[in-house]
Every structure is written in C-alpha cells, then in structure tokens.
Amino acid sequence: MAGCELDSLEETLETHLPEAELREVKRILFGKQTEKLDLPACAVDAASERNFELKGYKFEATQEQLRPPRKVRVGLVQNHIVLPTDAPVLDQINAMHSRIGEIVEVAAMCGVNIVCFQETWTMPFAFCTREKEPWTEFAESAEDGNTTHFCQELARKYNMVVVSPILERDEQHSTLWNTAVVISNSGNMLGKTRKNHIPRIGDFNESTYYMEGNTGHTVFQTQFGRIAVNICYGRHHPLNWFMYSMNGAEIIFNPSATVGALSEPMWAIEARNAAIANHCFTCAINRVGTEHFKSEFTSGDGKKAHHDFGHFYGSSYVAAPDGSRSPGLSRTRDGLLVVELDLNMNRQISDKWSFKMTGRYAEYAEELSAAVRHDFKPNIVKE
Template sequence: MRTAKPQFESLEKCLSDHLPPKELAEVKRILYGKDIPKLDINVETKRLAEEHDFEIQSYNFEANVEQLRAPRIVKIGLIQNQIVLPTTSPVKAQQDALYNRIATLIKAAASCGVNILCLQEAWTMPFAFCTRERLPWCEFAESAEEGPSIVFIQKLCVQYNMVIVSPILERDNNNGEVLWNTAVVISNTGHVLGKHRKNHIPRVGDFNESTYYMEGNTGHPVFQTHFGRIAINICYGRHHPQNWLMFGVNGAEVVFNPSATVGDLSEPLWGIEARNAAIANSYFTCAINRVGTEVFPQEFTSGDGQPAHRDFGHFYGSSYVTGPDGSRTPGLSRTRDGLLVAQLDLNLCRQMKDSWGFRLTQRLDLYAKSLTEATNGDHVPQII
C-alpha cells in the first residue's frame, strides 16, 4: 500500500519565498503574462477564512476602456475542497458534512460579491469512480432537477443572488436510472437553467470511469445567465481542444473546468491546457481541482501492473483563472481548501477577438470538411 508523502504547498509560494522581488516580478511576467492586480478582501471574508481554515485569493481582470460600451463587470468564484469525513463514514453523514463545508465557503464567496460560482467535479461525494465498486458510491447519485444537493444549492442561489454551477453524479430517473457525470447550472433565482454531461470519459490508469457512466449526450451548451454566458467543460474534456473550441463557437464568455486530478498523472499539463484554451477561444477559463488524498476501504488496481492501493494519489488543487489575453492568476494552494475570486470585465473577450483575429482567421469550413472525411470508415490520411 502506498504511504502519503508530505505535499509541496504551491509553486507561487516557493517562488515568493526564494526569489528577490525584482526577479520574482520578471518570472511572474513570463509565467502569467501581465500582472493581475489583487482585489481587497473584506474583514468578514478574512474572518471566515481564518475561522474555518481555508485560503482566499482575489484578483481583478481589467479591459481597455471603450467609448461606446460600458464595462461588463462580473465576479466569479471557484471553490476547491477536501472531503470532510472518511470514506468509511455513512453516506448521509459524508453528504451532510460536505453540505456544511460548502455552505461556509459559498457564504464567503457571497461576502466578496461573487455573481457566478463553480464547485469542483462531483463535489457531493468522494471521487470514488476509479474503485469500480457500485456500493455505496452509487447511493450518492441524484436527480439533476430535484436531488438533495440541487435543493440545497437552490436555496443558496436565492439567498445570495448567485448563479452556481453544481457538478454531481446524476441519476437520470426519466431514462432507466442511467448515471451521468453532470454539471447543473442553477440561476440566481433558484431555477435549474439546465445541465451539461461530461463529454469525454478517461481510461487512464486509475481513472477508468466508464464503470459508472459513459460519454455525455448534451453537446456543448452555453447558458445565458443574468451575469453573462457560461459553459462547463468537465474534467477530462480539457485534454480535447475541440471540446474547448465548440463552447467558444456557441458563444461562451466564461468556461469552467471542474476537475478531479492527481499530481502523478496530470500536474505538468494543468497550468497549460485551460490557459491555452482561453487564448485560442477568446474567453475566460476557470480551472478547478479538488484537494487532498482520499483513502478507500478496499484495495483496487489500475490494470497497469502497479501494486494494489487504496487511494489515487494527491488531488493537487491549484485552481486558477485565465483571461482571453493569456494573463492568469496564481493558483490556489496544492494542500488546502480555498476560494478564488476574480472580477472580470467581459469586454476583454471581444477586445481580444479584435486584437488577435483568431475568429477572423479560423477555418471552420475546412475543419468541418476534414473531420467529416476523418469519421468515414474508409478515410485515408492526407500524407504526401
């Protein structure tokens, strides 16, 4: 059985601890683009963070002032968190403990004035999908329209006038009780705007999730909220550029990427993929990863020759936001629960489209023709 090792807290803290200010500023410029100014955090939020032991960061993405358009300001929030109780605890107890924890973090987001908030992938439960056990994990599955976590989140949406993206394990009661990995979008009035089901299901090492659910059937929906147009690219979909592309084609201004991924598997890719998508598609991206190590009662194997184990490794947090100009915030901690708040001027999306001309120069007609040919069974690659 693997043993837990001490975890590196964050790249940003390491740089700040060891680089002189001048060199630190230059390194951050190269790593993160232009400097994103911090926003002040009010006393109430600081009190909640200290009392309930979570990190809080807040930043401001500014756009150029225009003569004919007023700024389109929206505050978004990302929450990363560990499970609260051991995976051996009763299902209801685990569920209630997570509700209590998330209620506190959402309260802190509300005190910062957040308009749209996104939780991490399958926030209502441990990330048990790679154990390949059906019980008790399937008991966490619920209706995307009236499940217990939906009712819980609806009340908070109304209370705080906040749109919340709530990723859950969905049980589709209308179609044979099939399970899906789903993100539910709940409006600031408490109504379920709709849902998106995970398009791409991993089959990599421990992360072989098709035991529980298959590829989603909801396409690439964009949700028109009171505060802006948002979309959700769930976890493994971030590895597929076409997935990001289609949310942009459909008009997204902010794309959330709620995830659950561990250091040994994907961390070198983490800071690149969502940032690259923001640049290529001229929208804001929000990468969200859970944090902590979740230990399960039964050993399981990966089918890759490695010894049996009871955990997937360390979920490394590091949630961040990127602007369409490529500038990005530092990441949250690799080891602590956290709330990241970012104030966005959505005018920056159009300004970057005009500046770089990616929409002007892309060739959707060419891609569509080539992709259609590639899906034919007799396709011959264009190799000369």
C-alpha cells in the same frame, strides 16, 4: 520535499527569488500581472476562522467609448472531502453541504456573482475503485435531488449563479451521468450539462459508472454572462473548449478531480491555452487531499493494488483571453478564489488576434468529415 507537501508554486517563488527577478519570472509564467482584489475584512476573517484559503484578483479590460465595463465576479471552490470514505452516505453528503455552505457565505461577502464547485463535489472521487456500492448511492436527480434544492437555496439567498457538478441519477433512463447542474441567481434550475469525455487512463477509467454525455456543448445565458461547463477530462480536448466557445460561452468552467502524478505538468497549461485560443475566460477547479478507500484496487498496469489514487493538488486558477492568468490556490488547502473579470476583454482580444476570423472552419469541417470515415486515407505526399 515530497510533492504533496509543496503548498504552491507561487509561494515557493516568492520565498526564494529577489523582488526584481520575481516580477520577471511571474511575467513569463503568468503573463500580464493580475492585480489583487481588495476583499472585505469580514470575509478574510471568516475564511481564517473556517480554515480555508481566500485569494482575490481582477482582470482589467481597456476602457471603451461605446460600451461600459461588464464586470463579473466568479468564485472557484476547492476542498477536501469532510468525512472518511467509509462514513454513512447521507452523513458524507450533509457534511459536504455544510462545508460548502460556509465557503459560499464568504463568497457572498466578496460579491461573487457565479460560484462553481469541484467535480462531483458531494462525494469522494470513488469511480476509479470500480466498486458500485456504496458509491452509486451518492447519485441524485439533477432536477429534484437534495443537492439541487440546497444549491437553489444558496442561489436565492445570495443572488448568485451556482454551478453544481454531481453524480446524476437519471431514473427515466436508468442511467448515471457525470453532470453539472446550473442554478440561476433567481433560484430556478437553468439546466444541466453532462461530461463529454470519459477517461480511460490508469486508475481513471470511469466508464464503469457513466459514459460520454448527450447534452452537446450547452451554454447558459445568465444575468452575469454566458457560461459553459467543460467537466474534467474534456479539458484535454481542444475541440471541446472550442465548441462551447462557438456556442457563445464567455466564461468556461472546468470542474475537475485530478492527481499530481497523472496530470500536474499539464494543469497550468490547458485552461490557459483554451482561454487564448477561444477568446474567453476559463476557470480551472481541482479538489485537494488524498482520499483513502477501504478496498484495494488496481489500475491494470501491473503495479500493486492500492487504497488511493494519489494527491489531488488543487491549484485552481482563472485564465484570461490575453494569455494572463491568476495565481493558483494552494496545492494542499481548501480554498476560495474570487476573480473579477471584465467580459469586454473577450471581444477586445478577439479584435486584436482574430483567431476566429482567421480560422478555416469550413475546410476543417470538410476534412474532419472525411477523417472519421472508415475508408479515410491521410493526405500524405510520398516520393
């Protein structure tokens, strides 16, 4: 079976393993079993009619004596592009708005409080082609662009926080950025955060379009908890997750665009590791499908020119600070993953494992300050 035809690891295990073995394998792979969330029949029917996968799970925290539960529902959206990459720019954007609109309506039926879309969701992931036209035409103002106005309407209509990763056009500085816009459930723009780490690996050399962000590790206080957005390649950098956590993030979203041959063995590990290490929830989101481009491009690796990057494998999931994680969405289908979190778990796990209390941050800071100097000498003892 070709890799891109495998729908999901979970379905393969469920098809081939006896029930008793399946439970044990899932415990080892995914940690404590995540309970299924009972979703409304109207939402299940609507997802079926609109041809996208709908899954729901919940993470339960221990009942406390002094704090009531802090339950929040997050929605993770993964999807194909709707139109071919050579369709008119405005047609592609409008088609994406329409598709996301119908998925978010189902999210609202499921009681989602915070929804997050995939990286640069309004366009093909064209940055690796290194062509400027027409791809820079997809760039929009984070404050006043059509996509932000569209998301503000969704937020007001459904009383939902919307995390909208776009290609941002910063007219004031004549700069493009890879940016996530955060819209409050009131419909107001709460702020924006920019991609901190830009890949330079294989096809994914994105510095032709944008460079490292300049907004630091911003955390947004919403009605439903403190959230941060660690865009795509930042997930490979443990200190990036760490700094969002140090700024108080309770949920960190990781909207991405990544293909199987490059990163799939790492995908199920990184966001989960970050949830464990930082005593917070993490939400990993990847697009699906293979996006074909008219012009060939190369990776500078001696291989033949090609028209696509490979298969975006979806598999979006949520990880909890106790080391457990939800099953993932499909590798091949559009999908909405609805997960109910009890944010009380963050402090409960922190009290149990005490990673932040036992971290030697002053010592790390001192040694890192020395390590970035031009005259740094590693602390190695030799005979």
